[in-house]
Amino acid sequence: MTEILTITGNVATVPEQRTLPGGATVTSFRLAAAHRRFDKNTGGWIDQYTNWYQVSAFRGLGEHALASLHQGDRVIVVGRMHLRAWENGTRSGTSADIEADAIGHDLLFGTTVFTRTARRDGAAAPREAAESDGSPAAASAPPAGARDADGWAIPATDELVGAAAAADADTPF
Numbered sequence: 064m065t066e067i068l069t070i071t072g073n074v075a076t077v078p079e080q081r082t083l084p085g086g087a088t089v090t091s092f093r094l095a096a097a098h099r100r101f102d103k104n105t106g107g108w109i110d111q112y113t114n115w116y117q118v119s120a121f122r123g124l125g126e127h128a129l130a131s132l133h134q135g136d137r138v139i140v141v142g143r144m145h146l147r148a149w150e151n152g153t154r155s156g157t158s159a160d161i162e163a164d165a166i167g168h169d170l171l172f173g174t175t176v177f178t179r180t181a182r183r184d185g186a187a188a189p190r191e192a193a194e195s196d197g198s199p200a201a202a203s204a205p206p207a208g209a210r211d212a213d214g215w216a217i218p219a220t221d222e223l224v225g226a227a228a229a230a231d232a233d234t235p236f
Contacts (some may be wrong), residue, residue: 072096074136080129090125120163137169
């Protein structure tokens with residue numbers, strides 16, 4: 064059984080990348096998830112305790128995490144937790160390791176800019192392929208980052224098609 068969990072916290076260490084013997088890359092960093100509560104007596108927030116996690120992101124996710132995350136960033140991590148016992152001769156303990164499936168900045172605390180990257184196999188991402196084929200749909204597609212009069216992002220044509228298909232699908236319940 065696999066437990067998927069979502070944790071918000073601060074990147075506590077500078078993300079580091081290493082290459083595994085099989086050639087895959089992994090980016091790792093420590094995540095500090097502080098728990099706070101409101102104290103009625105003082106009228107303010109107080110820190111109760113902090114849980115520490117070792118987060119590992121593999122391959123493309125790890126490469127993007129290395130380029131995007133900095134020490135101190137507030138992030139949301141979704142992944143699978145593994146508890147690991149360790150010993151170093153004089154001390155022993157248990158470590159909570161998370162193998163990340165997704166990582167993103169916590170937008171409650173700031174803004175971020177998303178940049179789509181090309182796929183590893185060299186093929187263009189769906190938007191770039193549609194823009195380069197000269198089709199009428201590509202010509203009518205809004206430019207990347209386009210915004211309407213109210214400042215909201217305009218979805219790409221392929222996103223509109225996907226949303227329409229999802230609306231036509233039967234609900235699972």
